[in-house]
Amino acid sequence: MIGGTQMDAADSFDPLRPRLIRVAYRMLGSVADAEDVVQDAFIRWMGTDRSEIREPEAFLRRTVTRLCLDQLKSARVRRETYVGPWLPEPLVEDEEDTEDVALPLMLALERLSPLERAAFLLHDVFGLGFEEVAATVGRDAAACRQLAARARTHVRDARPRYQIEKQRGMEIASAFFAASRSGDMGALGAMLAADVSFHSDGGGKRPAAIRPAIGHGQVMQVHKALAVLFGKYGSTLLRTCIINGLPGFVTREADGVVQTTALDIEDGKVRAIYIMRNPDKLRHVH
The missing domain is CATH 3.10.450.50 (Nuclear Transport Factor 2; Chain: A,)
Incomplete structure (x- = not known):
């Protein structure tokens, strides 16, 4: 096994899995698809020379985001033939949990291109710098700034003016x-x-x-x-x-x-x- 054993791969991957699913779910709007993408990322992680990876979380976030971008191409085709209104899968949380992307915003994200969605989520929601966003989506930082700016224009009205207690x-x-x-x-x-x-x-x-x-x-x-x-x-x-x-x-x-x-x-x-x-x-x- 390159870069260590399967157990080593799991030990380094499992603590990051919830955060990776969080990224994938907000990209895809589907819990099942998010879990499948993250599992695919884990399989790729097992085959990677992990000794060469200095920042596993950044590497895996890039992997998950790119897999989501691929998935979104087929998702758009499926949505075109969907019967009735399409809503994201419900994510049920405890009352004390916090949610950074509420349902109206997720619906607004559906109107964005996959790259706009990725740039907006990674920068505005998950707080990554544009250099990291650029490395993730395969565009330069200036292009990612434009993608995020266009996304903000589309989703501005979907963000609540204040959070209800x-x-x-x-x-x-x-x-x-x-x-x-x-x-x-x-x-x-x-x-x-x-x-x-x-x-x-x-x-x-x-x-x-x-x-x-x-x-x-x-x-x-x-x-x-x-x-x-x-x-x-x-x-x-x-x-x-x-x-x-x-x-x-x-x-x-x-x-x-x-x-x-x-x-x-x-x-x-x-x-x-x-x-x-x-x-x-x-x-x-x-």
Whole structure:
């Protein structure tokens, strides 16, 4: 084995694995794909002369990012044929955890080119200098500055003006669950912003809205219809939690689907509702 044993490779790689998965997930929006990319990076790490690597984390971050860039080319083709709205896989966290890339920002990143996304994430989110970004994506530092600047212009509106206090977020999420499941439309309507939007991702595998509902009236119509189903078949709250940086909850619905609901909250009002029902994207939540 070049540069040491397989055990040596694992000992140096495993402490970095969570950080590498973090990079890959934010690039790809898929937990399963991120884990596959990081495992591929580990296989390559085992075949590398590690005695020649002075900064393993930088080397592996470059490897993971380049693998993600390759993956994004095929991902874009898959998204073009996706049934209904596409949402990133839900990342369910404990209330005390922090999230640097919330779901609205991840959706905004989808509109960027792969290189713009990489430059923005590596520099603006993970704090790397442009020389390191350049070495990672195979462009010069000046080009990477331009890529990151273009990305910032596209995602500026997706970044929250302030972070909601998490306990307050959990309280709103609990109240939202109670009102939506009990059919209390008055209480639910009072929680929604005028320009609220509703997004549900079933991926063609489970019933979900084919198009987002936009505006207070449309979203209320959706929830009036859902309240009838909840009243007839039930809905079980499993936990409130942080989902992709947003307050939300995990439920088990009458059709057996474990479902996540994330709420984008601003000024005490729900601005967007993101529901994941695609079972392929919920395996890790179980």
